[in-house]
Amino acid sequence: METIIKVSDLCKSYDSGFEALKGINLNIHAGEIFALLGPNGAGKTTLISTVCGIVSPTSGSVEVSGYDIVKDYRRTRELIGLVPQELTLGAFDTVWNTLQFSRGLFGKSPNPAYLEKTLRDLSLFDKRDQILMSLSGGMKRRVLIAKALAHEPRILFLDEPTAGVDVELRKDMWKLVANMRESGVTIILTTHYIEEAEEIADRIGVINKGEILLVDKKSDLIKKMGKKQLVIDLREPISEIPSALSQYNLEIANDGRSLVYLYDVKQDRTGITTLLIELREQGLLLKDIKTEESSLEDIFVELVRR
Amino acid sequence: MNFQAVKVIYKFEMLRTWKTLLQSIASPVVSTTLYFVVFGAAIGSRIEHIDGVSYGVFIVPGLLMLSILTQSISNASFGIFFPKFTGTIYEILSAPVSFIEVLLGYVGAAATKSLILGLIILLTASAFVPLQIAHPIWMMGFLLLTCISFSLFGFIIGLWANNFEKLELIPRLVITPLVFLGGSFYSVDMLPAFWQKITLLNPVLYLISGFRWSFFEVADVSVLTSLTMILVFLGLCLGAIFLIFKTGYRLKQ
Numbered sequence A: 001m002e003t004i005i006k007v008s009d010l011c012k013s014y015d016s017g018f019e020a021l022k023g024i025n026l027n028i029h030a031g032e033i034f035a036l037l038g039p040n041g042a043g044k045t046t047l048i049s050t051v052c053g054i055v056s057p058t059s060g061s062v063e064v065s066g067y068d069i070v071k072d073y074r075r076t077r078e079l080i081g082l083v084p085q086e087l088t089l090g091a092f093d094t095v096w097n098t099l100q101f102s103r104g105l106f107g108k109s110p111n112p113a114y115l116e117k118t119l120r121d122l123s124l125f126d127k128r129d130q131i132l133m134s135l136s137g138g139m140k141r142r143v144l145i146a147k148a149l150a151h152e153p154r155i156l157f158l159d160e161p162t163a164g165v166d167v168e169l170r171k172d173m174w175k176l177v178a179n180m181r182e183s184g185v186t187i188i189l190t191t192h193y194i195e196e197a198e199e200i201a202d203r204i205g206v207i208n209k210g211e212i213l214l215v216d217k218k219s220d221l222i223k224k225m226g227k228k229q230l231v232i233d234l235r236e237p238i239s240e241i242p243s244a245l246s247q248y249n250l251e252i253a254n255d256g257r258s259l260v261y262l263y264d265v266k267q268d269r270t271g272i273t274t275l276l277i278e279l280r281e282q283g284l285l286l287k288d289i290k291t292e293e294s295s296l297e298d299i300f301v302e303l304v305r306r
Numbered sequence B: 001m002n003f004q005a006v007k008v009i010y011k012f013e014m015l016r017t018w019k020t021l022l023q024s025i026a027s028p029v030v031s032t033t034l035y036f037v038v039f040g041a042a043i044g045s046r047i048e049h050i051d052g053v054s055y056g057v058f059i060v061p062g063l064l065m066l067s068i069l070t071q072s073i074s075n076a077s078f079g080i081f082f083p084k085f086t087g088t089i090y091e092i093l094s095a096p097v098s099f100i101e102v103l104l105g106y107v108g109a110a111a112t113k114s115l116i117l118g119l120i121i122l123l124t125a126s127a128f129v130p131l132q133i134a135h136p137i138w139m140m141g142f143l144l145l146t147c148i149s150f151s152l153f154g155f156i157i158g159l160w161a162n163n164f165e166k167l168e169l170i171p172r173l174v175i176t177p178l179v180f181l182g183g184s185f186y187s188v189d190m191l192p193a194f195w196q197k198i199t200l201l202n203p204v205l206y207l208i209s210g211f212r213w214s215f216f217e218v219a220d221v222s223v224l225t226s227l228t229m230i231l232v233f234l235g236l237c238l239g240a241i242f243l244i245f246k247t248g249y250r251l252k253q
């Protein structure tokens, strides 16, 4: 798989002396959707800002499409569009003008047809002559996305794109992201919403306290980290776990009407067969059996807590 | 060179001017008119000619400089300070532009604005007093050099300032006194000998003197000294800008 961004041993200490990134190594594949997950203050924005050129790295390097972000900054920045976390927009410009500004700033000659299409895709076209100050928060977020797309980037960074955004915009945004991915754009997004990452990302990286804890394909991640539960509904409720079953990691749930067995999918022997045999020997009648997988959220909480 | 970027920065800075037309053009015109009414007509009629020039005419170059200096500084400093303040600077930092291109865009726009303003004030002045310009090319040269170098200076202040107070500090506390004491409204040889010496330390004096020479061929110091001084100032500003450029000072974390 082609690597489009290669982050090597990246460290960032702010002037205050705070070490926000502690030796990050990360490869982003061309054309993928990569979700960066992490709690507040983990270093997500710092990492993105460094790749985009807003924050200077203290040590280490970043290559975008084979070019160094410091030495060949013109080539790397041309490829990148950034939607910042904060709603930072001018006040008195119109939507249309600010898009033209963004496009020109990235060295592209004017292309009204492209800008119009971008605005239409974001349901902003009828707002094109409005003053930025007079837009609602969600509209401003859309304008920021349009600005990031104004120069037709090959890589798009979305720093918490869905913070404070309603369901409709969220849907629109994911449609847009899917379309962009179709056209070969690489997308890196940060989020606190794990369902979101679960839904759209190809791979997920977890960052905490300036360190990447793991990077994996979403399905692998669940498999690797995942605990599964076997929920056994009983015909007759029980008040305590029979002593013969004490070697199993069992819990009583649902007022004694269910038994929950927690096991590790990584292990070859999950113990399910013997458990079921034991249950029969104990004379327990089963009503239903179902398994539940832990969500990314559980995994994430688990990882960060460690 | 990313000329598109220079173009859009320049264009948008100029756009801001038109949108705040009243504030950027009308208010200096009004204040200049007031100076003429008060100093030129009311007080000036009681003052003798200075170096053979009537007082109302004599103050024109100084008044022009006063406006050009303060406006160049405030335009250029505000131009770059504002995106820093609102956070929109992120876009410039993440764009494929060099410091030089940013500089050309912002300083170019600020200097253009000052130049236009200077010409408007000149027109306003000629409505009140009969103006003759002895050396129009020198006059335009001084005007242009002043607009550019003080816009550069303003840009440096805008980069350096991290709050509104600092943004206003240098123009209020340094520039305005220097202009007033630099012979905008009087000839240096009207001062006692001791103060004449002190005044020679004021860089703005050389600017006003040279500028005045291009109008009336009267000057406190030789015109070449004036020219040298302003070129030195321009050189200093460029040097400072170069250092800022080298270190990424105050723009990036």
Ligand SMILES: Nc1ncnc2c1ncn2[C@@H]1O[C@H](COP(=O)(O)OP(=O)(O)OP(=O)(O)O)[C@@H](O)[C@H]1O
Pocket: A014, A015, A016, A018, A020, A038, A039, A040, A041, A042, A043, A044, A045, A046, A047, A085, B253
């Ligand atoms: N300019 C700065 N100076 C000093 N410390 C900073 C600066 N910017 C960020 N930090 C610190 O660096 C750490 C990482 O911040 P960052 O903004 O990258 O986190 P984040 O993962 O994006 O968090 P969030 O989810 O809240 O957006 C935080 O502890 C923050 O306080």
Ligand SMILES: [Mg+2]
Pocket: A044, A045, A046, A085, A159
């Ligand atoms: Mg952040």
